[in-house]
Amino acid sequence: MTDLPLTLYSYWRSTTSYRVRIALNLKGLAYDIVPVNLVTGEQTSAEYLRINPVGGVPSLKLADGQILTQSMAILEYLDRIAPKPALLPGDPIEAAHVRAAALVVACDIHPVNNLKVGKKLKSLGHGQDEVVDWMNDWMARGFTALQSLIAGATPFCFGDTPGLADICLVSQLYNAHRWGTNLSPFARLTAIEARCLDLPAFNAARPETQPDRT
CATH class of the missing domain: 1.20.1050.10 (Glutathione S-transferase Yfyf (Class Pi); Chain A, domain 2)
Structure with missing residues (x-):
């Protein structure tokens, strides 16, 4: 894992993870991916539940160690910290x-x-x-x-x-x-x-x- 400011816990087929990957790419934000295999149940491990108590993906780890969960909340956060291109119109x-x-x-x-x-x-x-x-x-x-x-x-x-x-x-x-x-x-x-x-x-x-x- 590289030392990047954002770490995305993701599963390749997860549509909610897909949403966040698109937004990160649109905004040009560097991120590392940590795979979480939903099929084998890695999301229910004690280690991962400490990251995301819901037991799902995505989770986004910030540079200071804080963890964000729920894709729509993560998208809103990304739109705040990197306003361009905007995901929502101003009106x-x-x-x-x-x-x-x-x-x-x-x-x-x-x-x-x-x-x-x-x-x-x-x-x-x-x-x-x-x-x-x-x-x-x-x-x-x-x-x-x-x-x-x-x-x-x-x-x-x-x-x-x-x-x-x-x-x-x-x-x-x-x-x-x-x-x-x-x-x-x-x-x-x-x-x-x-x-x-x-x-x-x-x-x-x-x-x-x-x-x-x-």
Whole structure:
């Protein structure tokens, strides 16, 4: 591990970690990655629970040793310490619209689709196909709402540059592609995704480029 000012505890397939990697890259902030393997349960070890009592990723360790958790809180912190490029517009009404779109992903889609929920569904007797159907249903519902909430004719969700909503969208679409969600009704969203992934900050944050990819 290198001696960098920020250390990101991350898992390559974690969409919440993906959000933070994108933001760090967009803002040009140097960071080191410490992989936390969610599949083997490293997040539930006593050592990691001292870092993040929720037992999840991401966690961001600052230069002074303080730890930040929860991706949306980390993104807000990064936007405060490195205001450019801004993840939110300065106008409070416009910022509320961007937050609302981002929270469709962060509050309505992701929490019911994460690894813990999938494991719980299986423990209740649901098979893998049922769990995948569950995830795809919630993603389709969320993407339907999100596509209605974003701007209609801009390169990115709310303008000419990507922001908070784009970060959340791209990371969630990774899961949608992984699980075979029918994205044909969401051409606007996938077009934005393609534009984002053409940008170096997004491309470098892709799960498949991460050091812990297996």
